[in-house]
Amino acid sequence: MGYQVWVLDDTYNRVALLNSFIRLRYRLALNSLCGASIDLPANDNKIELCALGSRLQIIRDGVLVWGGMIEGESWSVAATAPAGDTYALDAIDYGAYLEWRTHIRPADDDYDRESGPADDVAKAYVRKHCGPSATTARRFTDVSVAANEGKCSNVTKLWVGGTLLEHLERLGAERAFWWRMVPTWGGCEFRTAYPLWGVDRTKGNGVSDELVFSLDRRNVSAMSYRRDLRDHRNYVYTGGAGEGRDQIMSERSDAGAIAAFRRRELWNPATQYVTVSGCDAEGDRALAEHAVSEEMAIVPAPGVVTPGNLGDQVTVFERRYGRAFEYTAIITAIDVTVEEDGVESIRPELIGV
Numbered sequence: 001m002g003y004q005v006w007v008l009d010d011t012y013n014r015v016a017l018l019n020s021f022i023r024l025r026y027r028l029a030l031n032s033l034c035g036a037s038i039d040l041p042a043n044d045n046k047i048e049l050c051a052l053g054s055r056l057q058i059i060r061d062g063v064l065v066w067g068g069m070i071e072g073e074s075w076s077v078a079a080t081a082p083a084g085d086t087y088a089l090d091a092i093d094y095g096a097y098l099e100w101r102t103h104i105r106p107a108d109d110d111y112d113r114e115s116g117p118a119d120d121v122a123k124a125y126v127r128k129h130c131g132p133s134a135t136t137a138r139r140f141t142d143v144s145v146a147a148n149e150g151k152c153s154n155v156t157k158l159w160v161g162g163t164l165l166e167h168l169e170r171l172g173a174e175r176a177f178w179w180r181m182v183p184t185w186g187g188c189e190f191r192t193a194y195p196l197w198g199v200d201r202t203k204g205n206g207v208s209d210e211l212v213f214s215l216d217r218r219n220v221s222a223m224s225y226r227r228d229l230r231d232h233r234n235y236v237y238t239g240g241a242g243e244g245r246d247q248i249m250s251e252r253s254d255a256g257a258i259a260a261f262r263r264r265e266l267w268n269p270a271t272q273y274v275t276v277s278g279c280d281a282e283g284d285r286a287l288a289e290h291a292v293s294e295e296m297a298i299v300p301a302p303g304v305v306t307p308g309n310l311g312d313q314v315t316v317f318e319r320r321y322g323r324a325f326e327y328t329a330i331i332t333a334i335d336v337t338v339e340e341d342g343v344e345s346i347r348p349e350l351i352g353v
Contacts (some may be wrong), residue, residue, distance in 0.1 A: 010053075025336065032333070036068060064184070102340065198309065234257035239281040268283060268286045294326040313331075335347045
């Protein structure tokens, strides 16, 4: 693969091309803040141009795959220097903008309120707190927000305190939609998707090319499986705002899981919710979080997975121990490492559906 790594100034003008790196790592993920790192040789004359706070762009075969800001620099040397002397840069993507904004209480209300389809509510908060509708002091001028699509079910949110990032992470998990700060050549755009960010490529989908990971198909070099009940809970009591007998309460349960694995209860404090419907939604999120854990991890063969597969729904399949294991999952994150010789390795992270 052909990679270019550019350092940019705050107005996205190119300052330096880091074309002699020793190792490049970056992470792509949905509903999450992501990082990148690059190791440079000690004699690289571009080091002095890599100031903290500078922007970083990673381009793969002409496609912009990662964008963010340099947040750390480090080096260490021993008596054997210059052998082994490297200079390392650490960066975070534009999800940082969401982490750098808190939910302040409006002057005329007790809560920061938004209602509507969950994906549009997420966009409204981003617009209001760091995007085009934010006050001048809080606005990032390089942030845009995609148009509303109204694909998710309706919610009402009353948020105060905490960061925009942590609230969006919870909202995405609660309503099972996807979001990401997508890098652009001059900034980033907050986008959402439901039900899939990518493409349905499961076995037998009948529409798109299948992506089935199997030892028989020789497209994986390693595979592992685990199913676990240790953290499983299937009956959730959610306590909202109020005290004592006046506290708002909600009970949510999974009847099928109770029948299969006995009733397993969880107390879920959520005092930020002032309505039963809000507590119900938080209870549903907790049920999903504590569902029976089933995981399959893979190491794909080179070239099978690319950054473009982020958000695809795929199948992992294996016959072993007298059983057939078929796991339908979404690629929610991709970790990429590029060595000095240009060899690229990609590790996808899967979440079952």
